[in-house]
Amino acid sequence: MTSAHGTETTAGPIPGNVAPEDTAATGERGANPEGMAAVARRAREVLAPTNVITDHTRLRTYECDGLANYRVTPALVVLPETTEQLAAVVRACAEHLVPFVARGSGTGLSGGALPRADGVLVVTSRMRAIREIRRADQRAIVEPGVINLDVTKAATSSGYYYAPDPSSQQICSIGGNLAENSGGAHCLKYGFTTNHVVGAEFVTPAGDVVQLGGLATDAPGYDLLGVVVGSEGTLGVATSVTVRLVRQPEEVRTLLAGFASTDDAGGATSAIIGAGIVPAAIEMMDALAIEAAEAAVQCNYPDGAGAVLVIELDGAAIEVEHEFREVERHCNDHGAFEIRVATDATERALIWRGRKSAFAAVGRISPDYIVQDGVIPRTALPEVLRAIAELSSSSGVRVANVFHAGDGNLHPLVLFDDSVEGAGDAAEKVSGAILDLCIKHGGSITGEHGVGIDKAAYMPKMFTDEDLDTMQLVRCAFDPNALANPGKVFPTPRLCGEVPGRKKAAHPLVEAGLAEAF
Amino acid sequence: MATGTLEAARSVLESACDDVTEAAPADAVDGVQPALVAWPAATEQVSEVMRAAAAHGMTVVARGSGTKMSWGRPPSRADLVVDLSRMDAVLEHAAGDLIVDTQAGVGLADLQVVVSGAGQRLSVDETVPGASIGGTIATSTSGPGRVAAGTVRDLLIGVTVVRADGVVAKAGGRVVKNVAGYDLGKLVTGSFGTLAVITQAVFRLHPLPAARRVVSVEVADPAQAQRLVQSAIHAQIVPAAVEIDWHAGGSGTLTVLIEGTGPGVDGRTATAVGLLGQGSTVAEELPADWTSYPWAGQERATALKATFAISGLERFLRDADAAATELASGIGLRLKGSAGAGVLYGSVAADADAAAVAALVDRLRRTSTELGGALVVLDAAPEVKAAVDSWGPVNALDLMRQVKAEFDPEHRLAPGRFVGGI
Numbered sequence: 001m002t003s004a005h006g007t008e009t010t011a012g013p014i015p016g017n018v019a020p021e022d023t024a025a026t027g028e029r030g031a032n033p034e035g036m037a038a039v040a041r042r043a044r045e046v047l048a049p050t051n052v053i054t055d056h057t058r059l060r061t062y063e064c065d066g067l068a069n070y071r072v073t074p075a076l077v078v079l080p081e082t083t084e085q086l087a088a089v090v091r092a093c094a095e096h097l098v099p100f101v102a103r104g105s106g107t108g109l110s111g112g113a114l115p116r117a118d119g120v121l122v123v124t125s126r127m128r129a130i131r132e133i134r135r136a137d138q139r140a141i142v143e144p145g146v147i148n149l150d151v152t153k154a155a156t157s158s159g160y161y162y163a164p165d166p167s168s169q170q171i172c173s174i175g176g177n178l179a180e181n182s183g184g185a186h187c188l189k190y191g192f193t194t195n196h197v198v199g200a201e202f203v204t205p206a207g208d209v210v211q212l213g214g215l216a217t218d219a220p221g222y223d224l225l226g227v228v229v230g231s232e233g234t235l236g237v238a239t240s241v242t243v244r245l246v247r248q249p250e251e252v253r254t255l256l257a258g259f260a261s262t263d264d265a266g267g268a269t270s271a272i273i274g275a276g277i278v279p280a281a282i283e284m285m286d287a288l289a290i291e292a293a294e295a296a297v298q299c300n301y302p303d304g305a306g307a308v309l310v311i312e313l314d315g316a317a318i319e320v321e322h323e324f325r326e327v328e329r330h331c332n333d334h335g336a337f338e339i340r341v342a343t344d345a346t347e348r349a350l351i352w353r354g355r356k357s358a359f360a361a362v363g364r365i366s367p368d369y370i371v372q373d374g375v376i377p378r379t380a381l382p383e384v385l386r387a388i389a390e391l392s393s394s395s396g397v398r399v400a401n402v403f404h405a406g407d408g409n410l411h412p413l414v415l416f417d418d419s420v421e422g423a424g425d426a427a428e429k430v431s432g433a434i435l436d437l438c439i440k441h442g443g444s445i446t447g448e449h450g451v452g453i454d455k456a457a458y459m460p461k462m463f464t465d466e467d468l469d470t471m472q473l474v475r476c477a478f479d480p481n482a483l484a485n486p487g488k489v490f491p492t493p494r495l496c497g498e499v500p501g502r503k504k505a506a507h508p509l510v511e512a513g514l515a516e517a518f
Numbered sequence: 519m520a521t522g523t524l525e526a527a528r529s530v531l532e533s534a535c536d537d538v539t540e541a542a543p544a545d546a547v548d549g550v551q552p553a554l555v556a557w558p559a560a561t562e563q564v565s566e567v568m569r570a571a572a573a574h575g576m577t578v579v580a581r582g583s584g585t586k587m588s589w590g591r592p593p594s595r596a597d598l599v600v601d602l603s604r605m606d607a608v609l610e611h612a613a614g615d616l617i618v619d620t621q622a623g624v625g626l627a628d629l630q631v632v633v634s635g636a637g638q639r640l641s642v643d644e645t646v647p648g649a650s651i652g653g654t655i656a657t658s659t660s661g662p663g664r665v666a667a668g669t670v671r672d673l674l675i676g677v678t679v680v681r682a683d684g685v686v687a688k689a690g691g692r693v694v695k696n697v698a699g700y701d702l703g704k705l706v707t708g709s710f711g712t713l714a715v716i717t718q719a720v721f722r723l724h725p726l727p728a729a730r731r732v733v734s735v736e737v738a739d740p741a742q743a744q745r746l747v748q749s750a751i752h753a754q755i756v757p758a759a760v761e762i763d764w765h766a767g768g769s770g771t772l773t774v775l776i777e778g779t780g781p782g783v784d785g786r787t788a789t790a791v792g793l794l795g796q797g798s799t800v801a802e803e804l805p806a807d808w809t810s811y812p813w814a815g816q817e818r819a820t821a822l823k824a825t826f827a828i829s830g831l832e833r834f835l836r837d838a839d840a841a842a843t844e845l846a847s848g849i850g851l852r853l854k855g856s857a858g859a860g861v862l863y864g865s866v867a868a869d870a871d872a873a874a875v876a877a878l879v880d881r882l883r884r885t886s887t888e889l890g891g892a893l894v895v896l897d898a899a900p901e902v903k904a905a906v907d908s909w910g911p912v913n914a915l916d917l918m919r920q921v922k923a924e925f926d927p928e929h930r931l932a933p934g935r936f937v938g939g940i
Contacts, residue, residue, distance in 0.1 A: 136748060136829035137860075137890075159752065181697045194701065195672050202914075210914040216825040216860050216891030218658070218669070221912040221937040222713075222921055226671055226704025230697050250754035270614060276637060276725030316756050319782030375693045379614040407695045408615075444696035451698055462691070462698055470679075470687035471700040477920035489699065496924075 032118060035096030036075050039120055042092035043078045046085050051126065053077035062121050065106040065113040066168075070453055074101070074115035079126045083201060083209060083239040086122060090237065091207025093120055099483045102237040104145060104173030108180060109371060110452025112232045112488055122237060124175045130154045131240065138245050139198065139215055144175025144238050148182075151243065160245035163190040166448070167356060174241050181230030183448035185281040185355075186312070188406035190246065192448075194229040199242030202228065205235070205479035215242060227474055232450050233485040235478040249314035252280075253324045254348045257309045257336040258302030262286050262401070265307035266381045268334035269405045272311070273378065275330065277323050282406035283310040283355050286385075289362070289400040289413065290354070296361030299354030302338040309336075309405065310355050312348075358402040359413065366398070366415035368424070370431045373449040374438035378408040387437050388412060397423075397430045409447035410438070436461070451489045459491055469494055524553055527574040531556055531598070534566030545599050547579045548592035548935075549900060552599045559604045561678055561686055561717040568715065569684035571598050577930045578682070580715045582623055582650025586657055588818075589897050590710050591908050594934035600715060602652050608632045609718070616723045617675065617692060622652030622716045638723040641667030643809040652716045658708030661809040662759035662775060665858040667724060670707050676720030677703040679713075682926040687714075694722045705921070711932045712940050713925045727777035730758075731787040732805070734773045735798040737762070740839070743772060744832035747857045749793045750774050751828070755786045760858025763812075764835060766842035766851035773805070812854040813865035813897075820875050821897040822864035824853075824882060830889030831857050837885040838864075845881075846874040860891065868899060876905040883910050909937040 043052045053059055054076060063071040080086035093100045099119035106113055115121045127143035130150065134140065135158040140151055148169040151162040165184035166172055172182070177193045178200065190196075199213035212225040219225075228235050259265040265284050272279065285293065287306050293299050301308050311327055313320045331339055342348040362369045376384050385401065392399045400413040412434050416427035435445050435458055445451070445458045459468060468490060475482070476496030486493065531538045537557040545555055558564045571578050576597035581587065583603060605623035612618070613636035620629055626644050629651060633639060642654060643661025655677075660669040667673070676690035679702070689702035706713055737743045743762060750760050750772075758777040764770035774794065776786045791798050813819040826834050835853070842851040850867035864882075866875050875898070883893040887910075895908040912918070915938045922929070922940045934940075 134827070134829070135752075137827040138751065139827070181701075183695060183697075187695065191668070191672060192695070192697075194704070195668060204917065208916075210917060212914055214890050214913075215827040216830075216886075216889065218660075218708075218823070218825050218861060218892075219913065220892050220894050220909050221915065222709055222918045223658075223671060223704045223707055224914055224917055224921070226707070227700050227702065230701055247752065247754070247756075273616070274614065276728070278725065316754055316778070316782060316786050318785035319756075319778050322779045322781050375695050377612065377615040377617075377693055379612070404695070408693055409695045442692045444691050444693050444698050446698050447693075447695040448697055455698075459699065463688070466685050467687045467689060468699070470681065470685065471689060471702060473924040474700055474702070474705065474921060477924045478917065 032096070032098060035098045036118065038096045039089065039092045039098045040076050043076065043089050046088045047078055047080060051079040051081065062103070062106070062115060062123070065103065065108045065111060067109050067111040067114070067452065067454055070111045070114050072115050072117050074121040075118060077121045077123060079123045081126045083203070086237060086239055087203045087207050087209050089120065089122060090203050090205065093483055094206050094481070097481060097483065099486050101485050102175070102179065102233045104176030104179075105147070105171050107168040107172040108176060108450060108452065109373070110446065110450040110454040112180060112450050112452035112485070113176070114453050116486070124173065124237070127239065133158060133245070134215070135160060135245070137215055139242055140245055141240060141242050142174055143240055144173060144178070146174050148172050148174060148177060155245050156248075159248050161248055162196070162243055163246045164193045164196055167359070174243070175238050178229055178238050178241055179231065179233045180450045183409070185283055185404060188282065188404065189278050189280045194226065196244045197225065197229050197241055198244055200225060200228065200238040201240035203237045203239055205481070205484040209239070213242065232452060232489050234475060234489055236484055251317035251320040252312065252314045252348065253320050254310065254312045254342040254351050255328065255331070256301065256340045256351045257311065257331040258305035258338040259307045259309070259334070259336055261306040262385050263382050264335040265309050266385070266405065268309060268331045268336065269381070270379065271330040271334060272327055273406065275326060277326060279311050279327065279406060280314045281310065281312040282404070284308070284401070284403055284405040285355060285358060286401040288365070288398060289358050289402045292361040292365045292400060293354040293358050295364035297353050297357045299350070299357070301354055310351055355402070359411070362400055362413045362415065366417065368416050368418045370414040370427055372410070372412045372414060372431050372434050373446050374410050374435050374443060375447040376408045376410065376438050376441045376443035378406070380441040380443070381405065381408060384410070384437055384441060388434060391430050391433050395426055395430050397426050399430065407447070408443065410434070453488055456489055456491045459489070523574060527570065527576055528554060530570040530573065531567060534570045535563045541599060547596040547599065548588040548590070550593050550596045552579065552596045554597070555599045555601055557601050557604050561680065564600060564680045564715055564717050565684045565686050567600055568680050568682060571930065572683055575928070575930070577933055579932050580652070580656070580711045582653035583625060583648045585646045585649050586653055589657060590935040591903070592934070593932050602650065602717065605717060611636065613638060617694070617720055618723055619676070619692065619718070619720045620651055621718055622650065622655070624651050625649070626651055626654050633723055634726060637726050639726050640721050641673060641724050642670055645809050645811055647810075651719055655707050655716050655719060656709060656711050660861070662761045662856060664856055664861070665760055666756070666758040671704045673721050674703040674707060674719055675722050677706060677716060678718035679706055680715045680717055682714065682928065682931050690720065692720050710936045712922060712936045713931065729780045729783040730775065730777045730802070731783055732773060732775055732801045732803070733787060733790040733794055733798055734771055734801070735794040736769065737772050738769050740832040740835035743770065743835060743857065746772050746794055747831055748829070750790070751858050753789065753793055755790050755793070757790070757858060760856065762853070762855065762857040762862070764838070764853040766838045766853060772857070775804070811863050811865070812852040816865060816868055818897070818899040819868045820866035820870070820895065820899070820902050822866070822879070822882070822893060823896055824862045824864060824886045824893045825891030826860050826886050826889035827891065828858070828860040830860065830891070833889060834862065834885055838882060841878050841881045845877050846871055849874055849878065851878065872901045872905040875902050879906045887911070912937045
């Protein structure tokens with residue numbers, strides 16, 4: 001994410017290293033200008049002229065998502081307003097074997113909505129109707145372009161809200177959340193998008209419109225919705241999403257605790273969880289992250305803290321009251337030298353301001369940085385933080401740590417100055433080594449930002465060829481021609497329809513040297 | 519299978535797995551008699567067994583504790599039962615991380631004993647006594663606790679499966695927060711063994727609550743049930759369960775479960791009593807049949823699962839009452855389930871007339887569908903199964919068929935047991 005203060009990137013080639021013509025990185029297939037022209041013609045037939053973009057300058061405004069070091073100008077951008085329009089474009093893509101990429105608000109951090117130079121970018125930002133708020137059913141039905149926070153705003157007067165709260169919730173879309181299975185600070189208690197999406201109207205890569213799940217739970221048949229959520233746009237596009245609404249908690253209590261070290265703060269975290277308390281959120285920042293936040297937003301966190309915890313409890317007032325005292329006690333027992341308790345919404349916002357600004361704030365202390373996203377078992381936290389510190393000191397690359405301590409989701413910010421020869425490469429190395437640490441400790445290469453194009457190459461470190469092959473059986477069922485967001489998630493596309501003992505002519509992807517037959 | 523083929527298959531299976539036995543009548547899968555039972559003790563052995571079965575074109579039905587072998591439709595063929603009861607080890611309970619890694623043959627109740635030692639639980643109710651972890655995943659059974667904790671799909675964070683071709687694959691992992699790759703755990707949850715054999719699972723756990731109270735009240739009619747359920751779910755009592763037990767044509771009991779810390783539970787219970795009103799009672803112990811399905815203990819009773827938008831409760835109960843009264847006396851329809859989640863299970867007396875049951879299924883299926891849900895006949899006597907469409911209409915069936923075709927192109931895993939003849 002380019003800002004006045006720096007360039008935010010994530011693990012992967014640094015800015016400028018990926019040119020659109022770099023076919024290995026972007027998964028280009030053979031040129032198909034006739035197909036593209038046919039899809040554009042069809043788009044102009046079904047969409048308003050203003051919703052079909054072919055002008056190069058305007059196309060370029062869609063060249064990247066929140067991971068701005070990958071940039072590809074799409075051949076065509078369409079902004080459908082209805083399910084029928086969207087399905088018609090996808091059907092044309094299927095007919096003419098043109099790849100397509102869906103995009104909501106374009107805030108993703110793994111390049112999941114990176115366009116294809118030979119494909120269509122299907123943008124859902126003109127599908128922004130909140131169709132229904134059904135309080136009695138604890139559901140909302142919304143279009144995919146609806147902004148995450150707007151669902152909550154629409155449900156507030158009913159006493160409800162939409163629980164998943166990615167930090168981009170003021171601009172990210174529900175469709176994008178569905179594709180990425182977005183999390184947020186409060187998923188420790190409430191779960192992720194996948195636990196809150198109960199139904200979707202869905203356009204398959206063939207252009208068919210199907211209903212997955214619905215207002216009621218437990219639809220008979222395979223839980224296709226469960227696999228679609230988090231599939232990063234590789235199985236199709238949601239055109240309407242039914243979500244659970246959650247009752248607004250009666251009480252919310254937030255505290256900020258200052259500790260001498262991340263070890264102490266980690267000890268307090270383990271003690272709280274070990275006591276059977278499930279806070280709505282437990283967030284940790286280390287000294288370098290605090291320094292950045294102070295520089296950016298003057299959050300006035302405790303002086304001299306080696307680490308701070310932001311802990312939030314919510315629920316029935318009487319429960320929160322009781323557990324909050326216990327949380328304070330555990331913080332004190334583990335060496336908290338200062339505890340601040342928010343007594344109203346303004347004070348709560350003040351406590352959260354430092355945490356929420358942390359990613360962008362790092363731009364104040366470093367010209368460039370990589371936002372990493374990895375997960376470890378929570379109990380491995382002290383060991384992994386020490387290992388990250390060692391990596392940092394041995395490489396001379398500074399790392400600021402901001403993370404969801406309650407569920408072991410780390411967001412190390414790897415700092416570098418791209419104007420210094422070799423600094424970008426050194427940062428990449430440290431960033432990659434942090435992912436290796438996560439894998440070594442039985443964790444994951446991504447907790448919420450997704451695999452996208454950024455981490456596809458890391459997938460074989462976490463999964464065997466057989467695991468990835470099996471996942472791609474689902475891909476083959478939905479999208480045998482690999483038209484939906486190709487090149488994302490999986491490092492090597494699987495060829496579909498190859499049954500042992502039955503040989504066909506070489507698949508176009510094999511001919512192009514882009515796929516291997518399993 | 520022909521005797522020669524069977525002998526050949528058996529000798530290959532015996533080299534794949536320590537123990538292979540001839541199937542007894544008790545091994546029948548919903549009336550379909552298998553030839554052999556393999557008893558693998560590890561995922562690798564399941565893999566070898568599946569390869570051997572593939573080489574000999576054998577159809578396979580996976581079995582955990584065998585408590586739900588008659589659920590779904592009878593398979594068109596079942597040559598081999600793969601019994602996972604020897605894979606009964608809880609591999610690791612990482613209490614500090616609130617996760618458990620277990621083999622699929624472990625009993626759900628046995629797993630609870632292990633994790634309760636650290637004050638934790640897997641928030642999945644044992645709805646069928648003796649059920650295994652693998653069978654619980656494959657049928658996605660759920661009980662009262664789903665209102666607060668969700669169902670198997672929400673708690674399963676990692677899974678290892680063996681495909682029909684013997685390939686071993688895993689998805690997810692050992693951490694709760696993880697978006698790397700497709701969530702195959704959700705795909706196999708509730709798939710009735712038609713996609714792959716589940717051999718290992720990792721779940722997230724929850725702390726056992728320090729205190730609990732059960733608040734119950736008799737409800738006289740569907741309108742009152744609706745009103746009380748709505749007030750319970752919209753209130754600030756954060757219920758762990760909102761259950762109803764309804765005898766169609768009569769009346770029922772509504773029960774709200776409150777879990778949490780001692781002082782917190784006291785306060786919330788007082789609020790709940792106020793909401794449920796006069797006549798409500800408070801207990802510390804759960805009712806004896808709290809987690810069981812309404813057909814428990816009735817051999818081959820018709821077992822229904824109905825879902826609907828939460829606000830559809832009143833309409834559903836009303837239609838059930840009317841149908842039970844009009845269709846036949848003695849149909850004995852009892853509905854029990856999570857009113858707070860829009861899920862009710864139904865039992866119909868085993869000796870009820872098959873045509874009357876079929877008419878009831880049609881009628882309530884129409885109601886469920888109109889209320890945004892579905893109605894499934896989970897189990898029934900053969901003559902009832904012959905008279906009903908067990909799964910009913912299913913959305914996105916073509917996509918499901920394509921998924922099945924990719925995972926099991928020869929249709930050797932529990933063929934015909936699932937939706938649309940899958």
